[in-house]
Amino acid sequence: MKKVVIALSVLLWLCLFFLNACKKDDTTAGPTPYNLVIPAGLPPMQIPAGNPLTVEGVLLGRKLFYDPILSGNNTQSCGSCHKQKFAFVDSSLKYSVGIDNLPGTRNAMPLFNLGWNTKGLFWDGGATNLESQVIAPILNPLEMHDLLPNVINKLRGHSEYPALFKAAFGTDSITVSLLMKAIAQFERTLISGNSKYDRYVRGTESLTPQELNGLNLYTDMSKGDCNHCHVLGSTFTDFEYRNTGLDSIAVDKGRALVTLNPTDDGKFKTPTLRNIALTAPYMHDGRFSNLNEVLNFYNTGFHYTQNLDLNLQTAVKGRLSTQDMLDIIAFLNTLTDTEFTTNSSFSKP
Amino acid sequence: MKISEIFFLLLALIIIPIVSGCKNDENTPVGDKGTVTFNIANEVGGSPLQMGSLNYTNAAGNNYQVDLLKYYVSNFTLIKDDNTEYTIGNHDLIDAADPASANIIAKDVPNGTYTKLRFILGIDSVYNHTGDQAGDLDPINGMIWSWNTGYIFFKHEGVYKDSLQQTKGLLYHYGTDKARTTIELTMQPLIISGNSKKVNLAFDLNSLYNTPNQLDFNVNNVHQSTSPGDVIWIQKLRTNFSQAFSFKSVE
Numbered sequence: 001m002k003k004v005v006i007a008l009s010v011l012l013w014l015c016l017f018f019l020n021a022c023k024k025d026d027t028t029a030g031p032t033p034y035n036l037v038i039p040a041g042l043p044p045m046q047i048p049a050g051n052p053l054t055v056e057g058v059l060l061g062r063k064l065f066y067d068p069i070l071s072g073n074n075t076q077s078c079g080s081c082h083k084q085k086f087a088f089v090d091s092s093l094k095y096s097v098g099i100d101n102l103p104g105t106r107n108a109m110p111l112f113n114l115g116w117n118t119k120g121l122f123w124d125g126g127a128t129n130l131e132s133q134v135i136a137p138i139l140n141p142l143e144m145h146d147l148l149p150n151v152i153n154k155l156r157g158h159s160e161y162p163a164l165f166k167a168a169f170g171t172d173s174i175t176v177s178l179l180m181k182a183i184a185q186f187e188r189t190l191i192s193g194n195s196k197y198d199r200y201v202r203g204t205e206s207l208t209p210q211e212l213n214g215l216n217l218y219t220d221m222s223k224g225d226c227n228h229c230h231v232l233g234s235t236f237t238d239f240e241y242r243n244t245g246l247d248s249i250a251v252d253k254g255r256a257l258v259t260l261n262p263t264d265d266g267k268f269k270t271p272t273l274r275n276i277a278l279t280a281p282y283m284h285d286g287r288f289s290n291l292n293e294v295l296n297f298y299n300t301g302f303h304y305t306q307n308l309d310l311n312l313q314t315a316v317k318g319r320l321s322t323q324d325m326l327d328i329i330a331f332l333n334t335l336t337d338t339e340f341t342t343n344s345s346f347s348k349p
Numbered sequence: 350m351k352i353s354e355i356f357f358l359l360l361a362l363i364i365i366p367i368v369s370g371c372k373n374d375e376n377t378p379v380g381d382k383g384t385v386t387f388n389i390a391n392e393v394g395g396s397p398l399q400m401g402s403l404n405y406t407n408a409a410g411n412n413y414q415v416d417l418l419k420y421y422v423s424n425f426t427l428i429k430d431d432n433t434e435y436t437i438g439n440h441d442l443i444d445a446a447d448p449a450s451a452n453i454i455a456k457d458v459p460n461g462t463y464t465k466l467r468f469i470l471g472i473d474s475v476y477n478h479t480g481d482q483a484g485d486l487d488p489i490n491g492m493i494w495s496w497n498t499g500y501i502f503f504k505h506e507g508v509y510k511d512s513l514q515q516t517k518g519l520l521y522h523y524g525t526d527k528a529r530t531t532i533e534l535t536m537q538p539l540i541i542s543g544n545s546k547k548v549n550l551a552f553d554l555n556s557l558y559n560t561p562n563q564l565d566f567n568v569n570n571v572h573q574s575t576s577p578g579d580v581i582w583i584q585k586l587r588t589n590f591s592q593a594f595s596f597k598s599v600e
Binding site for chain 2: 122
């Protein structure tokens, strides 16, 4: 009987051994899922199935974001023109200057809450998703001006990156796709949702009478009417493209360069108004250096151009008093999130 | 029966099915499928394309040269007389400088007689709008626009002589969803019965610039599919692409 017991237990072990042999390396630890915390007031974020957030992927993306290795002469990183303290725009420059000392053609955009933008990135929406966006500044001769084979060779020959890619994606083989995935992962973690206004909505802080008046004007359709496009709360933008009558004839054709459709001439993406006090100068070409100029433009300055947005076609010029504009700006200042601009998880590692 | 015998019998009964369960199912009967290799010959006026010399003339009278010629062909579909189809979800980059790239291989083509071939010049909308891809769609191949996510379906770079006989650059980067072209060709019957076959096709660059729409490089020698002004150019080439490919033979 004892022999039967021994035989059966040996059999059991052998069975377990062979069953395990069928499995594919379940025991090797893969990357750790990243716990993305969404502040109250912002919706759940749709993460692409092909690029789940992982601790290792985000860390790699963060390192790449701040590494000048991605530029032609190894002098500029993404972070050179997207600075955290300015909500990831480039200080007060109208046009950022690339590695060849040439200025770009549009104002650097802020980088946060990008995971909710599913209608295209850049001012004209040319990049369809965060992954695809990654290579544009790297390749642009006016920006980081490099070539993809060169970038990939530099990363493959680096002392740290092969191991970091392996940890994040389980492979030593560094590809453009994995470079895109890593930086996109880091960018999805850049979330801003703790401004004074957010705390006011949550009932933990109050707005001054002037700020409250600004908030009322913001949504008043006969006054600020900001709310149509820069939808109050959440991301503070509808992510759509509009011609706001900046010029009577659009100098930069904007969205039409992507759709090849003349009815999109002069249309640009509605930017978020979160952290707007930090992201001067304003508009796609940085033509306005402060919010006062922006409010004056929407009050009286816009042109009745061919593709002018319907909301502006019906807006009465001069509808805002000087005090109204100051109050709206006071409200806009409550959208600054210093917790975001000082969060050490987003700084250079 | 001894205990050891029972042990080995049980061992065999249990382990053999488990071990064989590890195998992939590769047991489809041999013979009901075949392999088809499509080869696209790049030609000008019916002769093999030669790169790097100014020895071609289009119908508009432009003397031109090819320094780079690359294009995507995808979704090859074989069609039988009863209109049943077999599609391979391929995305192949043809590079005139790399003869190996001219072969598109379709494995597992079900037996039957195919008389038509359909494919796309360009990339279908599912794959055209993200750069996060591998293989022939890897952005490292330099066939994608980064400022307007989408593949460059066709690229011809070279030089031509303008009306004053001065040599000028020629840069045609053709793409966007408006540019996708479906090409349908009638073949001599392609009979698959568990075997391998080769289908020879040709792409004629002069046909692309001449038929039915004449393209004149003097009008514009640089097109990047990036402005509303490129739309007419895209429409002309799109029509011409549908005639620029031809069926040659089955081997």
